[in-house]
Amino acid sequence: MKTNRIGIIGMGWVGSSVASSILHNGFCKELLLNDVREGLAEGEAMDFNHGSSFYPTASIRSAEIEEMRSCQAIVITAGRGGNSGETRLELLKDNIGIAKKISDKLKGYEGILVIVANPVDVLTYFYQKFSGLPASRVIGTGTMLDTARLRSITGTRLNLDPRSIHAQVIGEHGDSEVVLWSRATIGGDPLRNWEGWQESFEVSIAEEVRKAAQEIIKRKGATNHAIGLVTATLLKWVLRGERRIITLSSTLSGQFGLNDLALSLPCLVSDKGIEKMFEISMNAEEKDGLLKSAEVINKAIKEMID
Numbered sequence: 001m002k003t004n005r006i007g008i009i010g011m012g013w014v015g016s017s018v019a020s021s022i023l024h025n026g027f028c029k030e031l032l033l034n035d036v037r038e039g040l041a042e043g044e045a046m047d048f049n050h051g052s053s054f055y056p057t058a059s060i061r062s063a064e065i066e067e068m069r070s071c072q073a074i075v076i077t078a079g080r081g082g083n084s085g086e087t088r089l090e091l092l093k094d095n096i097g098i099a100k101k102i103s104d105k106l107k108g109y110e111g112i113l114v115i116v117a118n119p120v121d122v123l124t125y126f127y128q129k130f131s132g133l134p135a136s137r138v139i140g141t142g143t144m145l146d147t148a149r150l151r152s153i154t155g156t157r158l159n160l161d162p163r164s165i166h167a168q169v170i171g172e173h174g175d176s177e178v179v180l181w182s183r184a185t186i187g188g189d190p191l192r193n194w195e196g197w198q199e200s201f202e203v204s205i206a207e208e209v210r211k212a213a214q215e216i217i218k219r220k221g222a223t224n225h226a227i228g229l230v231t232a233t234l235l236k237w238v239l240r241g242e243r244r245i246i247t248l249s250s251t252l253s254g255q256f257g258l259n260d261l262a263l264s265l266p267c268l269v270s271d272k273g274i275e276k277m278f279e280i281s282m283n284a285e286e287k288d289g290l291l292k293s294a295e296v297i298n299k300a301i302k303e304m305i306d
Helices: 013-025 040-050 064-070 090-106 120-131 142-158 198-208 214-221 225-239 284-305
Strands: 005-009 030-034 058-060 073-076 114-115 136-139 242-253 257-269 275-277
Touching: 005 013, 005 064, 013 030, 013 040, 013 225, 013 275, 030 040, 030 064, 040 073, 058 064, 064 090, 073 225, 073 284, 090 120, 090 275, 114 120, 114 225, 120 136, 120 142, 120 242, 120 257, 120 284, 136 257, 142 198, 142 214, 142 225, 198 214, 214 225, 225 257
Parallel strands: 005 030, 005 073, 030 058, 073 114, 114 136
Antiparallel strands: 136 242, 242 257, 257 275
8 A cells, every 4th residue: 555645536526625635735645536527537637736836746646446445545525416306315325326336446445435425424334334444444524524613603703713612513414413512612611601601602503503514505506625624634634643533423333322323423533544432421412412313324324225
């Protein structure tokens, strides 16, 4: 396996933003791009190479999926969006079909798969099953983006840099996600002790986080820049072995009594992938919300299997 070689499968809005963020972060020496649409990956590689004077030295080229088996990590954004009038399950069925085809081409791969395509929790589960990789090496970006949105929106409300807000979103990357307000802190003190903080803020901020994607899509047609930054940062931390604790989606193995589904919990990540998913403490309302989120994901998985 070649050091500092990363693959991206799917070069739409999200794939191109992931590529751009990876290149500007400077931790990748060779970037391989792939898309089912003929010429797109090659065109993106040409475009990025023409800007090579403005980011740390890297080689970018198009490649077949099978060639990516030599990469340290592969990012998967491939999947189609929904069409007017079709059900979520119809879309999900097609995207799981895409996942199966890609996984078949990656047989024998020994690196780390980072799943970005939606619905990310369900697809993380199926990519892990189809690829045969250990759950620790199939990572969904999950609620890492939702957590970033939570910190941004809360920081704006309090006139603080988002990096000073320590709060997490867990569960589904979707409508059933859970904000852990009981654990949120600023400067080591509970967020709820912050001067001027009101309980009503929690309801409105959680709703804004939950609806963030659809509000962006309503205005520009897709979300891509923030998830590009999230994915590149995740890869940098993982490939450097920085041992960070972040909220990510992975197939569970008994946490909170849950098995055989993927959702987000705080995870310790390193160059081995996810070393540990934490069964963290939370209040009864938050735990109930997490279990309901698991039900939503589990139902979607079972409908695809049945």
